[in-house]
Amino acid sequence: MTRLTAKDFDPEVLKLFDQYVHGQLSRRDFISSAARYAVAGATGVSLLAQLSPAFAAQQVAPTDARIKGGYVEYPSPQGYGTLRGYLVQPANAKDKLPAVLVVHENRGLNPHIEDIARRLAVDGFLAFAPDALFPLGGYPGNEDKARELFPKLDQSKTRADFVAAEQILKTHPAGNGKVGVVGFCYGGGVANYLATAVPDLAAAVPFYGSQPPASEVAKIKAPLLIHDAENDQRIRAGWPAYEAALKAAGVQYQYYVYPGTEHGFNNDTTPRYDEAAAKLAWQRTVDFFKQKLA
Structure with missing residues (x-):
């Protein structure tokens, strides 16, 4: 699966996400506002999920012997x-x-x-x-x-x-x-x-x-x-x-x-x-x- 980057999102969606992350926008308001910029079957909910952290990969494992x-x-x-x-x-x-x-x-x-x-x-x-x-x-x-x-x-x-x-x-x-x-x-x-x-x-x-x-x-x-x-x-x-x-x-x-x-x-x-x-x-x-x- 190709990893998404910032370039895959409308700049306005990124601005909305920044406002959401820093408490200037509620989750509901982000979803409704971001939906205006959704394309190819995406929704405000899916955009939020795509932009949110995924912690699976770590550069140094907790068990690293070093x-x-x-x-x-x-x-x-x-x-x-x-x-x-x-x-x-x-x-x-x-x-x-x-x-x-x-x-x-x-x-x-x-x-x-x-x-x-x-x-x-x-x-x-x-x-x-x-x-x-x-x-x-x-x-x-x-x-x-x-x-x-x-x-x-x-x-x-x-x-x-x-x-x-x-x-x-x-x-x-x-x-x-x-x-x-x-x-x-x-x-x-x-x-x-x-x-x-x-x-x-x-x-x-x-x-x-x-x-x-x-x-x-x-x-x-x-x-x-x-x-x-x-x-x-x-x-x-x-x-x-x-x-x-x-x-x-x-x-x-x-x-x-x-x-x-x-x-x-x-x-x-x-x-x-x-x-x-x-x-x-x-x-x-x-x-x-x-x-x-x-």
Whole structure:
């Protein structure tokens, strides 16, 4: 079966899907609106199914002999009290490891984000991917249910949990004391936030994430590697102001826009995935972390 890509969908359908994913459109409204663009027997329901993640294929299996990991819990006194996530590292590391905090999209710790953490472990990092939904029972195994849960979080507590996660990695006995953060969509926004909130953060890599307020940018000490999709009007609208603030504050940053791509282009479980752009962005990310976290 040929894998669907973003080019197989009307651009208006992709815009509607982005609104649905980010809570600006209900499931019912997406289905009724998308139906106007359906062709060849498709329906709004089938379009939603086609665009939704399929987690069958993973780049690094949980049982891969190159890595070791599992679920762990830590205290988070300023957040929700207890932090749970997926911690994974190379199986045979002899030296202290650079550490990377992995921040998921607005669905919690799903199989794709766990796979991202394992990829980092294969590349020689200690990776920790917390589940922001843990206080509400954890990732429910269903993307729609996860999106419904997400607005119920107290974001001030959730952000405190991610700050705690960074501190956990910084002092982890397997780590070298240097921590970077990579985040996707919602997680990209968290990566930007952590750069303003954690003075000793060593590196931040937001993938198509919302930008922090310009007034907070001067607090950023970490170098940034920022990835955006060309066809992501919602996120890119905030870039000019962010760039101006970064320049004014003298923050070290690299900014890449990937031609022809959609929001979520790095996520290989959906048709919005762009293989060439994702591989390039990921190689840049790994190289950046290896340089900044050494």
